[in-house]
Structures are given as C-alpha cells and as structure tokens.
Amino acid sequence: MSSIIGVVAPRLLGPALILAAAIIVKGYADVGDGFSAGVIVATALALRYVSLGWELAERSLPVLRRAPQVATAGLLIALATGFAGPLVGDPPFTHYPRAGESVIHIGTLELITAVVFDLGLFLFVTAAFVVLIHHLARLAQGGPR
C-alpha cells in the first residue's frame, strides 16, 4: 500500500479542497453541505497522516497544529450566524438577507446566512477530525503531545 499512498497522499489535498468548495457552493441547489465538505478534506488530511507519520505531516503543514483553535473558530462562526439576529433586534436564527432583499453574489456563490454557517461547520468538522487523528496517531506512534 505504501508506495501508492506515498505518491497519492501529498497530491490529494488540493483536489480535496476544490471538491469541498464545490460541495459547499452547490449545497444550496443540490446535495451537499459543510459537513460533507469537511469530511472530504479531513479524509485527505488523514491520508497524509498515514503516509507521512504525524510529525512530518504536521511539520509540512503547520496549520494542522492549530486544529483545536480552528475547530473553536468554526463553531463560533456557526454559532454567530444563529445569534446575529438578536444583536440587531431580530429573532435568533434569522436568515439574512431577509425575504425580498437582494443577495450578494461572488461568482455563483450566494452570500447568505446558511453559507456562512456551513463554512463554520466545515472548519469545525475538518479540524475536529484532525484533532482526533492527531491523538490516535500519537497513541499509535508515541511521542510528545
């Protein structure tokens, strides 16, 4: 397994990110959301951990060491979309833009509450998986936290 994985794993992250972005964007017209996008990226990252070992994987991609903070930030973003309403006097979990208002587009991406929520969820799911993989790998291979 190692020779194939060794070649594929480092090259898989880019395509996985693009696939995840596509899944988030199309999620509002078709199947897909932040959770599945997060799982896809996390799988690509898991493969890096498997092929490189946790130390090398994290040295080559230092942002992985910040996974707990990324997970927290993601959760807070997701939570903020729910409770932005009460800050401006609307009920909690209000959808912005409100019905009838025009939507800001970035290409085909519509900037709406649900997209922001899914981005937060994506960050959380990806980072939470990385934290799990980190701890499992450390248990299996030994070494400091």
Add this chain to the structure above:
Amino acid sequence: MTLLSLAILIPWAAGIALVAVDGRRPVVGWAAVATLGGTLVALVALGAEVLTHGEVVVTTGGWPRGVGITLRADAAGVLFAVLSVGVLLAATAHLVMGGVRERTFPGIVVLLAAGLTGLFLTGDLFNFYVFFELAMLASYVLATYGGSRRSLGSALVFTLVNLLGTFVFLLSVAGIYHVTGTLDMAAIGARMDAVDPNAGILIAVGFFVAFSVKLGLFPFHFWLPTVYTGARPAVAAILAGGLANVGAYGLLRFGGELLPRELDLAAGALVVIGAASVLYGGVLAISRHNGSEMLAYSAIGQVGYVLVAVGIGGPVGFAAAVMISIVNSLNKVLLFLTTRMRGAIVGWAFLLGALSVAGVPPAVGFVAKMELFRAAADAPALLVLLFLGSAMSLLYAFQIYQYDFWRTERHGPRSHRSQLAVLGIVAAVVLVAGLWPEPLVYLSDAAARAVGGAAVVVGDGTVVSDGLPAVTSAP
C-alpha cells in the same frame, strides 16, 4: 426575547471558547464561574419577566409558529434552569477554588449549562433532544474526571446506559412525530387526544424509561452508585444536583403537558415504582458506611418521592413533585460537596443537609415532605410509605454523621476557606428556604401549573383545564 436568547447564547459561546484553552489555569476556571454567574443572572431576570408577564415565546427566524423552532420560557422551565445553573455554579466554584486538574473541565461544565438551559427553555421536541444530547455529551466527559481506573470504568457504564436511554428517547420522539405530525410541544398536547391509545402508551413508556434512567429510579438505577462514588465530589454534585433535574423535568413536562391521558392511566404504576425506589434506596443507604455511597443510594430513594408525587398528579401532586426535585437538588449539592472536606463548618453543613434529606425542620426538606403529605393525604398506604421513607433517611443520614463527625475526625488537608464559603452559601439557601418557604411554594405552584398540573382528565379520557387562569403569551 433578548433575555431568552442571552440565556442560551452566553453559556454556549463561552463554553466553546473555554474548551479550547487550558482550563487548569485559574483564570479560565474563574471565567467559567463568571459565565455561569452571567447565565444565572439572565435566567433570573427571565424568570421575573415570566412570572409577571407570563410565558415568553420566541419562534426562531421570525417564521410562523409550527414552521420555525420554538423557544419557550415558562415558569417550570425557568425554575429548573435557574436551579440547575445555580447548582453548576456552586459546584464549579467549589472545584475551581480547590484547583482544576483537567484542562477541559471549565469549558465542559459551561457547555453542560448550555445544554441544560436549552432543554429547559425549548418548546420543540426535537430541539429538546438536541440540547439533551449536548448536556449528556458534556456529562460523559465530566464522568471521566476522577483519574482512577475505577472512575473510567464507571464513566463507561454511565455513557453506555445513558446512550441507550437517549436512544429510547429518540425513538419516542420519532413515534410522537409519526402519530401527531408535529414536534411543537404545545401542539402535541392538543393532538394526542386523537391518537390511538396503544400508540400513546408505547410512546409514554419510552419517555418514562428514558427519564427514569437519567433520574436513577429503582429498576433503572444500576449505573448510579458506581458513577456517583467514582466521580470527584464536585462532579458528583453536578451530576446528582444538576443533570438529574432533566429526569424530573422530563417526567413533569412530558407526563403533564404532552401525555396527560397516559399519565393518568399509569398513575398507579408510577406510585408503585416510586415506592419501590424509596424503599430500595432507603434500605441500601442504611447498609452503607461511606458518605458518598450512602448519598448515591439515598439519591435513588429520594427520586422515588418525585415519581410518587407525579403519580398522585393534579395541582398539588405536581407542585409537590417540583418542590421535591428542587429540594433534592439542593440537598445533593450540599452533601456531595461536604464528602471530602473537614472542619466544624462542614459538620454543621452536613447536619443541615441530613436534616433536609430526612425532612426535619428547619431545613427545606421539611417543606417538601409537608407538600408530599398534603398531596398524599387521601391515601393511608402512601402516608405509611412516606413516614417509613423519612424514618429510614433519618437513620442513614445520621449514621454517616456519627461515623464521620462524631466518632472520628476526618483526615486530609484542611479545606480552603473559600470552599467553606461556597458550602456556607448552599447551606444558607437550604436553611432560609426552610424557614421562609413561601417563595418556594409559590414557584412550585407556578411551575406545576405551567406543566399542566391544572389540567385534569375526566371520566371519558378527555383533558380539561380546571379553570385556572391561562398563561398568556408575551409578544
């Protein structure tokens, strides 16, 4: 509306942030205490609004009711939320003063508070389940905080049993949705009348089992002693005084508001199970010579009273059930916090807690036992049971008092003065509520009315309100 959102948002946002930082640093622990304090203030303010202006209802996203998820604060929900967060605050302050050893502890406790507040303040069945799971997940982590192999083992038992309980709960939620087509609690109560009685009973039994597991009622209690004795005192106080409220609240809310017909049908069975719990817990508590083991079995006995009161039903029975739940919760916090402390103040606090468990004045337990006697006044057999239960609790509580404070001195490091202060505050609440019970009686009545204690089931199985003023809904 803002208060309701705040009460849920504060612990949720702060909990997420606190989980990410190192909770062993004192400042993080104190941040958790401050968050719980802030949540408590928001809940008390919300409670004042509910009591003066009636139920506060917010439908999320400004959707029409029935489409959006409903958040609802009524007297029962707010009362249980204030109680649970108060318990969490006392136990967390106690633990932080002694030094936190686990890095995630402050964040997890605050997330537990978020789950509890959410489930007490929701008007939607599925939302209840989500917050329930949040609270349970946090408590699974809390249960592991003993450090020893034994506490890890007991945490595993706790997790497995409660996961099973939650699964049964989810099945019943699905059942309710299947037969009524809605998850809105108010709408379910109205639509259950038209449902096939057999389906109704099946669903009700599912909810009953789920909440009994949480409460640790007699046939579902097997996980409880190992967990309560394996956990650290503050964690045991959180589980017994905070999390167990979910069971009592669930029985009242689901039995009283959602499934009053089924509750009426099963009233006899509930009283019998409750009585079995009282006797079983009492007898086993007498046979224990260790403080926390006695408390664990005592917890099983004490929740039996809640079930007996729910079984009696009606405004008086429900009010008694609410009051016993509150008193149980206070007793458990007070007594569990004393288990690994020593000194004269600890002795006095334990004495007060013991009196309260046994239902002897001036402690607040007396008021609760009085309410229960009032509710059970028509049934001589129940009065005998209550008397027997109280006598047993007096026996086991003072047996431990004698072992731990009279015969020998407790050993170990001196307790922090600040921890003694926390203990003193909880003890003061138990004492003052016993000497001046009117607020407690008023709150329990209001809560009982909110969960349908005012409704009665008439002969042909329909549910009618007995003409008490309906709770108005604030815009």
